[in-house]
Amino acid sequence: MEQxxxxxxxxxxxxxxQTHYIAGxxxxxxxxxxxxxxxxxxxxxxxxxxxxxGTKGLFTEELEERLKTGEIDIAVHSAKDMQSxxxxxxxxxxxxxxxxxxxxxxxxxxxxxxxxDGALVGTSSTRRKALLKHYFPNIYTTEARGNxxxxxxxxxxxxxxxxxxxxxGVHRMDYNNFIVQKLPLDVFTPAVGQGSIAIESSLNVPExxxxxxxxxxxxxxxxxxxxxxxxxxxTLQGGCSxxxxxxxxxxxxxITITGGVISLDxxxxxxxxxxxxxxxxxxxxxxxxxxxxxxxxxKILAELKK
Numbered sequence: 293m294e295q296x297x298x299x300x301x302x303x304x305x306x307x308x309x310q311t312h313y314i315a316g317x318x319x320x321x322x323x324x325x326x327x328x329x330x331x332x333x334x335x336x337x338x339x340x341x342x343x344x345x346g347t348k349g350l351f352t353e354e355l356e357e358r359l360k361t362g363e364i365d366i367a368v369h370s371a372k373d374m375q376s377x378x379x380x381x382x383x384x385x386x387x388x389x390x391x392x393x394x395x396x397x398x399x400x401x402x403x404x405x406x407x408x409d410g411a412l413v414g415t416s417s418t419r420r421k422a423l424l425k426h427y428f429p430n431i432y433t434t435e436a437r438g439n440x441x442x443x444x445x446x447x448x449x450x451x452x453x454x455x456x457x458x459x460x461g462v463h464r465m466d467y468n469n470f471i472v473q474k475l476p477l478d479v480f481t482p483a484v485g486q487g488s489i490a491i492e493s494s495l496n497v498p499e500x501x502x503x504x505x506x507x508x509x510x511x512x513x514x515x516x517x518x519x520x521x522x523x524x525x526x527t528l529q530g531g532c533s534x535x536x537x538x539x540x541x542x543x544x545x546x547i548t549i550t551g552g553v554i555s556l557d558x559x560x561x562x563x564x565x566x567x568x569x570x571x572x573x574x575x576x577x578x579x580x581x582x583x584x585x586x587x588x589x590x591k592i593l594a595e596l597k598k
Contacts, residue, residue, distance in 0.1 A: 295323050297318055297323050297501070298364045299366055299367075299368060300328050300358050301367070311327060314368050323504075352367070352492070356382060360496075365494075365497050367492045369492060370485070370489065371387060372482075372483040374522075376529070380495075382495070383495065384492050385492070385505060386491040386509040386510035389513075390514045392459045392487060393486050397454055400447065401453060405472075407428075407430070410432065411432070412452045412453050413431055414434055414455040418535040418556060419536065422557070425558025436451075436452060444470075456475070456480070458482065460486065481537040483536075484518075485518055485521060488514055516570045517573075520573040521538045524551045524578070535553065535554045537552060538550070547570050549566055549567075549577060562589050562592070
C-alpha cells in the first residue's frame, strides 16, 4: 500500500510556503503527500480586529474539524496561531526548528523610525499595539488585516507608513529588503511560538504514522522551548488576541523563559524571567505564569475579559 500523508493548510501564500516545506521533508523521507487547502475564519473576516472576532481558533478551527473527521492526517500551522489548549482529540506532534523570533519594522521608507512623531503603523496584534503605546506613545496604529501580500499592498497605497511583523513570515515571503529595523526581544518580546511551524494531528491517526512524522519534522531543542512557552500561555488562559508575550531560550540543559502581559492602553507592563532544567519545561512555564499573575497580570487579564 502506498504511504501517503494528507496535509491540511490555510490557502494564504505564507501558509502554503510552510506546508510545502513540511511536504518536502516528508517527501525526502519516502512519503507521498496530498495537500488539502481551506480558508479559516481569520482569513475570511478581514473588516474587524482580531479581538472583536474572538480568541478561539481564528486560524485553526476549520483545519481541526477536518483532523477530527479524518479528512486530513496533519495540519500545518504557524505555532503562534495555536490555542494553548487543543481538547482531547488533538495534539501537536512536532515543531520545526525556530526561525529568528524577533518582530521587525517593515516600510518602503528606509529612513522610517519609531521615533517619528505622529507616524502611522499598521498592525492587528493587540500585543504590538500595547507595546507601541508603552514605549512609543508618539506613534499611531491602524488595523492591518489580510495575508502579507495584501498588507504590503495596503502600505504601498499609503494606508500606513510601516508595519510590525514577525521576521519569520517576512523572510519566508522574501520581503527582507523592506525590513528597516529588527526590534529588540527585551522590548518587543514575541508572541508564544513565534518563528516555529507546528504540526497538529488527531489521536485517531495510527500511532506509527504519527511517530514517523514526528521523527522527520520535530526539532527537539525548539520543542523544549515551545512546551515552556505554551505552558505559560495555558496557565494564563491567553489566546492569540490577548496581549501576552513569551520567549524561551535553551542553552545546554538550561531553559530561560521571559514572559508577561501588558494592558491594552500600554500603561501596565509586567515582564519576568525564570530559569530551570529543560526536563521541567512545562513546570517552568507554569511557575512563570503564576509569578506574573501574582504581580498583577490577573487584574489586567480580568479587565480584558470584560
